Amino acid sequence: MREAVSVTGMVLLSAAFGEADRRVVLLTRERGKITAFAHGARRPGNPLMAVTRPFVFGTFTVFEGRSAYTLQSARPASYFDELSADMEGACYGAYFLEMASYLAQENMDGTELLTLVYQTLKALLKPAIPNRLIRRIFELKAMVINGEYTEKPEGRVSESCAYAWEFVVYSPLGSLYTFVLKPEAEAEFEREVENARRYFIRHVFRSLEILEMMTR
Structure with missing residues (x-):
């Protein structure tokens, strides 16, 4: 079973992917630039909706895949609203x-x-x-x-x-x-x-x- 990885970073880019997902590019302290998919992030009420916007800075919990990561959760420190x-x-x-x-x-x-x-x-x-x-x-x-x-x-x-x-x-x-x-x-x-x-x-x-x- 894949282990979750915690990284500190910022959302640089965010784009719709599939019917309800988002593809985000994160700049992280620990692993540089990574691409992560946030499943269901475009569905109303999904907790990932607010944290997959550009400028969001905080701690992100991801699972590492072969070519990309899966975003599980995030603890935002700043949204730069x-x-x-x-x-x-x-x-x-x-x-x-x-x-x-x-x-x-x-x-x-x-x-x-x-x-x-x-x-x-x-x-x-x-x-x-x-x-x-x-x-x-x-x-x-x-x-x-x-x-x-x-x-x-x-x-x-x-x-x-x-x-x-x-x-x-x-x-x-x-x-x-x-x-x-x-x-x-x-x-x-x-x-x-x-x-x-x-x-x-x-x-x-x-x-x-x-x-x-x-x-x-």
Whole structure:
């Protein structure tokens, strides 16, 4: 008989499967990215309905199969419901989840990337930091975690931009979202992170296309 496995993670993607099931992609601390099927999760009253939505963070109990997992239960710690009520915030959040899903790997330690996503979603709920800056901090730190980045900006930038870049590269995840930049330095930072993203992450994110249409 298969044993249940408990993992800490977040729902990155959720899609209907079959008549009443859901297929979810989880980013977990212990096993990296995993795919799990939640049987009956689309039936009204099913306890898995509320915990198989994107952004749900908590502890998930799963059974391991040959090519996927079966989700048995979950103990959510946060639903990030506030993002659902904020269209722009939800679009940023969807992009962060999609990028995390692209970068995450199966059977790898997902602690750093999971923590980054969690801290970034929390930052989206704080009005003190512009969402545009949050996006660039996330992108740069995600590249650092992925092991593909430059220690300094490639282009010529101001001292403030260079310091921000170094701060993001070397700071612990819990300290990332503790600064803002003046408009000129923020524009430089955006430009340099965008150039790095296009070079190191050569992938088209559907959620980013939607986000950029919204925020033009």
